[in-house]
Amino acid sequence: MSDMRQSSWKSGLPFSIRVIEVRDESRSARTLMFRRPESDPDVAASGDAPDFNLSGFVPGQFVMVWIPRLDEKPFTISYLDDRTFGITVLKRGPFTKALHAMNPGDWVGFRGPYGRGFSLSAGGVVVGGGVGMATMATLIDRLDKPKILQGARTADELLFLDRFPGMDISTDDGSKGRRGFVTDALAELISADRPAMVYACGPEPMMARVLQMCRDRCVPCQASLERFMKCGFGVCGQCCCDGRRVCRDGPVFNSDELAGLASFGRFARLKSGSKVGIGAYHGGGKGE
Amino acid sequence: MNMKTDRIAAGFEPDLSVSLAGIRLANPTVLASGILGTTKALLKRVAECGAGAVTIKSISLAPRDGHANPTILAFDAGLINAVGYSNPGVEEACREFSGLSDVAAPVFASVIGTHAGEFVEVIGRMEPLGFAAYELPLSCPHTPGYGTMGGQGTPQATLEITKAARSATKKPVFVKISPNMPAIGEIAAAAREGGADAITAVNSLGPGMLIDVETRTPVLGFGMGGVTGPALRPIALRCVYDVFKAVDLPIIGVGGVSTGRHAMEMVMAGATAVGVGSAVHAFGPEVFGRIVGQMRALCLKLGAERLSDLIGAAHKQQGLP
Numbered sequence: 001m002s003d004m005r006q007s008s009w010k011s012g013l014p015f016s017i018r019v020i021e022v023r024d025e026s027r028s029a030r031t032l033m034f035r036r037p038e039s040d041p042d043v044a045a046s047g048d049a050p051d052f053n054l055s056g057f058v059p060g061q062f063v064m065v066w067i068p069r070l071d072e073k074p075f076t077i078s079y080l081d082d083r084t085f086g087i088t089v090l091k092r093g094p095f096t097k098a099l100h101a102m103n104p105g106d107w108v109g110f111r112g113p114y115g116r117g118f119s120l121s122a123g124g125v126v127v128g129g130g131v132g133m134a135t136m137a138t139l140i141d142r143l144d145k146p147k148i149l150q151g152a153r154t155a156d157e158l159l160f161l162d163r164f165p166g167m168d169i170s171t172d173d174g175s176k177g178r179r180g181f182v183t184d185a186l187a188e189l190i191s192a193d194r195p196a197m198v199y200a201c202g203p204e205p206m207m208a209r210v211l212q213m214c215r216d217r218c219v220p221c222q223a224s225l226e227r228f229m230k231c232g233f234g235v236c237g238q239c240c241c242d243g244r245r246v247c248r249d250g251p252v253f254n255s256d257e258l259a260g261l262a263s264f265g266r267f268a269r270l271k272s273g274s275k276v277g278i279g280a281y282h283g284g285g286k287g288e
Numbered sequence: 289m290n291m292k293t294d295r296i297a298a299g300f301e302p303d304l305s306v307s308l309a310g311i312r313l314a315n316p317t318v319l320a321s322g323i324l325g326t327t328k329a330l331l332k333r334v335a336e337c338g339a340g341a342v343t344i345k346s347i348s349l350a351p352r353d354g355h356a357n358p359t360i361l362a363f364d365a366g367l368i369n370a371v372g373y374s375n376p377g378v379e380e381a382c383r384e385f386s387g388l389s390d391v392a393a394p395v396f397a398s399v400i401g402t403h404a405g406e407f408v409e410v411i412g413r414m415e416p417l418g419f420a421a422y423e424l425p426l427s428c429p430h431t432p433g434y435g436t437m438g439g440q441g442t443p444q445a446t447l448e449i450t451k452a453a454r455s456a457t458k459k460p461v462f463v464k465i466s467p468n469m470p471a472i473g474e475i476a477a478a479a480r481e482g483g484a485d486a487i488t489a490v491n492s493l494g495p496g497m498l499i500d501v502e503t504r505t506p507v508l509g510f511g512m513g514g515v516t517g518p519a520l521r522p523i524a525l526r527c528v529y530d531v532f533k534a535v536d537l538p539i540i541g542v543g544g545v546s547t548g549r550h551a552m553e554m555v556m557a558g559a560t561a562v563g564v565g566s567a568v569h570a571f572g573p574e575v576f577g578r579i580v581g582q583m584r585a586l587c588l589k590l591g592a593e594r595l596s597d598l599i600g601a602a603h604k605q606q607g608l609p
């Protein structure tokens with residue numbers, strides 16, 4: 001009975017925090033840094049215990065980011081230390097443009113973290129495509145010297161080159177690293193060696209190929225999915241991929257779960273709930 | 289405590305099944321509209337978790353994006369939402385909800401429109417599908433053109449829309465009403481006059497509002513939204529109690545239910561079936577199986593062989609209004 005007490009009712013309101021620093025990560029991605037409310041004396045002084053609290057954050061989880069009077073959308077935490085955290089934002093449409101236009105002192109609301117993150121195992125390979133690298137960053141921080149494969153269309157879209165030296169880089173146009181897809185690099189790597197785990201986040205067609213390769217070679221893998229989110233905590237059904245709620249049952253799924261999702265790599269739902277092909281869902285989704 | 293030996297000791301296995309407007313539910317729990325009801329796969333999952341029936345998220349004639357986020361927030365005493373009836377429209381809904389026999393429980397269609405003719409058209413398009421009943425929410429408090437914001441919560445509008453829907457189908461029609469109306473019995477009576485087969489009581493309360501102090505801004509994208517969950521429960525119970533007194537129609541009692549005890553209160557207030565929505569936030573889709581298990585245990589404790597014998601039991605106490 002103890003799990004049925006009303007105390008399992010959890011409040012999850014957004015908490016507004018000021019931007020403390022802005023930095024460009026690539027031609028199209030920018031990081032916004034914030035102070036963690038848990039370590040902010042002003043927050044404590046006003047007697048607040050914000051619902052937003054990153055102390056139990058697991059890499060792969062996400063937060064809902066609110067710009068007052070505009071909208072609220074899901075993002076990963078890409079930087080986290082005792083005092084600060086950051087999100088890394090690829091410029092795409094109205095919301096991400098507004099985030100790119102922010103300056104230190106501006107307010108952004110946060111709630112979460114939400115969802116099921118990665119389950120960490122010893123060793124492994126991290127595969128990040130595009131802004132999917134933002135999701136992998138805190139995972140890399142916690143893994144012990146993982147092999148990192150990063151793919152992007154061109155050199156000026158690569159992320160965290162200084163933060164994670166020694167990454168294996170692929171670009172579509174060969175402007176840095178090897179020319180080709182990050183999945184080609186992975187294919188080479190897992191044919192030579194069988195990693196304990198492959199962690200992936202990137203465009204869904206890329207993740208679908210990663211899953212296929214890993215299953216062919218009996219390598220376990222986990223991938224982080226993106227679907228249109230509203231509540232973020234498993235109530236509205238907006239983000240579902242077949243019978244799974246990406247926001248709560250995911251966003252990270254393992255190989256067996258992914259293999260059971262008929263829509264993975266194929267379909268997603270728009271804001272209205274209309275089901276469309278994955279390409280149409282991302283609307284090209286290439287940033288600028 | 290060992291439930292099985294308890295049942296043997298008690299000498300009976302409580303019968304939790306109910307008949308709702310001629311539809312048999314294995315147990316009284318119903319997934320409320322707007323919670324997880326976006327796809328057939330999710331309905332299947334909720335039915336497998338033990339729901340006695342499931343309701344789809346409300347469907348309109350044309351697709352709707354709904355309001356800007358934040359649309360749904362959890363606060364310390366419930367949820368507040370202004371989703372704004374996002375849905376893919378009836379044409380896509382007919383594709384999504386074909387082959388409903390895959391779902392292990394009766395499925396109710398929630399239908400919305402801005403005027404009676406739209407309800408008729410949506411129902412007409414859905415008739416070939418396997419829905420067990422239609423629910424008309426005339427009571428959403430936060431979507432312009434619909435529900436109470438569309439003037440649908442008055443006795444006249446309720447009568448008119450219910451009549452129109454009634455003429456469009458032979459299947460049972462449920463009318464979902466608002467907890468905001470002091471004279472809730474009059475709305476229920478209007479629905480009955482229009483030919484409703486059951487009353488769903490209640491929709492979300494309000495609208496309410498929450499404000500972010502730092503930015504001095506209402507938090508919901510729409511500024512305000514309906515209140516559900518624990519904060520709504522005592523109000524919903526009183527509404528069900530009032531409706532039970534006002535009309536002799538079966539009631540789906542909805543509002544704040546998250547345990548078997550809560551569901552039993554609803555039954556005693558007069559509900560034949562019990563809707564559950566916001567509790568999915570705290571307990572996941574598995575909440576249905578848990579509520580059913582707890583209701584069974586309560587029936588044993590109360591010596592009730594049939595749950596249906598307890599419907600309206602609280603009205604039998606002397607001296608209450």
Ligand SMILES: Cc1cc2nc3c(=O)[nH]c(=O)nc-3n(C[C@H](O)[C@H](O)[C@H](O)COP(=O)(O)OP(=O)(O)OC[C@H]3O[C@@H](n4cnc5c(N)ncnc54)[C@H](O)[C@@H]3O)c2cc1C
Binds near residue numbers: 088089094096281
């Ligand atoms: C779990 C998760 C984590 C994410 N982490 C990051 C991150 O760390 N960095 C980053 O740059 N982006 C991240 N995204 C994507 C980010 O949410 C979208 O880029 C953003 O919502 C785009 O909004 P827009 O108005 O700029 O663009 P729009 O033009 O409105 O949308 C562009 C595309 O973004 C996606 N999108 C839009 N709204 C939503 C929504 N409410 N929920 C989910 N997807 C949406 C759709 O694919 C859409 O086609 C994440 C998404 C999810 C689901």
Ligand SMILES: Cc1cc2nc3c(=O)[nH]c(=O)nc-3n(C[C@H](O)[C@H](O)[C@H](O)COP(=O)(O)O)c2cc1C
Binds near residue numbers: 369398
């Ligand atoms: C996020 C959310 C969305 C809802 N959407 C609808 C809807 O589309 N149609 C409807 O009739 N009721 C809708 N409701 C109201 C519920 O069906 C139910 O009447 C209300 O939530 C009270 O029950 P609860 O306290 O168990 O959640 C919604 C409620 C919530 C929380």
Ligand code: FES
Binds near residue numbers: 238
């Ligand atoms: S976003 Fe609402 S259920 Fe996932």
